[in-house]
Amino acid sequence: MKNLSVDQIESFAHTLHQARKNKQEIEPFSKIHGEYSLVDSYKVQTRGIDLRKADGEKIIGYKMGLTSKAKMDQMGLHTPIFGVLTEPMQVENKKTFSLKGHLHPKTEPEIYFITNRELSGSLNVEEVPLVCDRIGVALEILDSRYQGFKYFSLPDVIADNASSSHFVLGDSVPSSTVLDWSALKIELLADGKVQETATGGAILGNPLKSLCELVSLLGAEGRSLPQGSIVLAGAATTAIALSTGQKAEAKLESVGSVSFTVVDSL
Ligand code: OOG
Ligand code: MG
Numbered sequence: 001m002k003n004l005s006v007d008q009i010e011s012f013a014h015t016l017h018q019a020r021k022n023k024q025e026i027e028p029f030s031k032i033h034g035e036y037s038l039v040d041s042y043k044v045q046t047r048g049i050d051l052r053k054a055d056g057e058k059i060i061g062y063k064m065g066l067t068s069k070a071k072m073d074q075m076g077l078h079t080p081i082f083g084v085l086t087e088p089m090q091v092e093n094k095k096t097f098s099l100k101g102h103l104h105p106k107t108e109p110e111i112y113f114i115t116n117r118e119l120s121g122s123l124n125v126e127e128v129p130l131v132c133d134r135i136g137v138a139l140e141i142l143d144s145r146y147q148g149f150k151y152f153s154l155p156d157v158i159a160d161n162a163s164s165s166h167f168v169l170g171d172s173v174p175s176s177t178v179l180d181w182s183a184l185k186i187e188l189l190a191d192g193k194v195q196e197t198a199t200g201g202a203i204l205g206n207p208l209k210s211l212c213e214l215v216s217l218l219g220a221e222g223r224s225l226p227q228g229s230i231v232l233a234g235a236a237t238t239a240i241a242l243s244t245g246q247k248a249e250a251k252l253e254s255v256g257s258v259s260f261t262v263v264d265s266l
Helices: 005-024 029-033 038-054 068-074 125-131 152-160 208-220
Strands: 059-065 083-085 093-097 106-117 131-141 166-172 185-188 191-197 229-233 247-252 254-264
Touching: 005 029, 005 038, 005 152, 029 152, 038 083, 038 152, 059 208, 083 152, 083 166, 083 208, 106 166, 106 185, 106 208, 106 247, 125 131, 125 208, 131 247, 131 254, 166 229, 208 229
Parallel strands: 059 229, 093 254
Antiparallel strands: 059 083, 106 131, 106 229, 131 166, 166 254, 185 191, 185 247, 247 254
């Protein structure tokens, strides 16, 4: 494995940025240049986020990915990763989502946190309810910039902001109202029919651990998690493809639901 040069980091970030804006698929970098390190892949991701900030996008949170066995097996990758959420990525609950110009969008059920203080260093699972006022149910919409959403290597996915596209935040409860987040059933539905089911524990054994993992991954880069961040824990089930007219919904036991309806075509 080789280190990427500063010019390569810059070039990968620009290529992904243009691919996302123009909705054009690209060939995974690792297929062309060979494997590169996770450290370099996060540098590409961060540079890509800088380009989006220069376009006026504001960071409002983070997403964890590959935190459940179902997702790891679906993508053939077995290490938790993170990506960044920006303001234009948020879609309103119970509204529409247009497929226009998307490449190969999928959706998956997520648990989300909203942090009430800046977090750095290490965080224990027991501390999570104290540092998050609310925890809720969300849907993430993924859309990789790579051809066919496949031939993945971990650095490629990280560089591509962990395949993120959009997200919808749904019902939430004060974090103290649920004692065991691992036991709660989470379901992904399409047009009212259950497609995928899991419990919260599918996420790292306890979904609250995902926030601890994010704080630790950011810490490894000398970064902290700002107060008021939205954090997606990573899907507990596999993702399903979106199609026109479909109503996608996620339900989290004791918490509530979140949904959107797909309009237009690819
Ligand atoms: C990578 C992103 C994974 C999750 O919730 O596990 C993710 C992918 O599936 O392409 O968002
Ligand atoms: Mg996800």
